[in-house]
Amino acid sequence: MEPIIRNGRPEDVPAVLHLIRQLAEYERAPLEVENSEEEFSRDAFGPDPVCGFYVAEAEGKVVGAAIYYVKYSTWKGRCLFLEDIIVDESWRGRKIGRMLFNAVAMLAREKKYRRLEWQVLDWNEPAIRFYKKYDAVLDPEWVNGKLVYDQLQKFEPLV
DSSP states (O other): OOOEEEEOOGGGHHHHHHHHHHHHHHTTOGGGOOOOHHHHHHHHHSSSOOOEEEEEEETTEEEEEEEEEEEEETTTEEEEEEEEEEEOGGGTTSSHHHHHHHHHHHHHHHTTOSOEEOOOOTTOHHHHHHHHTTTOOOOSSOOOOOOOHHHHHTOOOOO
């Protein structure tokens, strides 16, 4: 049965969170997932949504997801950021990742976003090969920075 790609719905949240946990295992960070069903539901479907997602559905269950959000570039304007593409291990190799990526890229095109951006771990060769098929620019010039939750809770402005 060919998977279908559709917009995520509130009832998909538990299945997508399960996929997110699978991804964390694959990326060697199983204890890093702090998101909950309640938070994810609020963030995707609440009064002030900050993300959206597509799901791949096959045989009546969610077998993949692509999570995205709008970001802003001071030089370019509105851009779409693809946070993750996740395909259940048992469904990999069936072009579901491609179908999900295509859906997000088409959304960016339809909304006339200036860029579609994402990150990929430098050791994730299968993902890097996947993105290169699209002639994607994989930019080694930029260094990612962040302050994590605990740091933000202790944050003191510099004077």
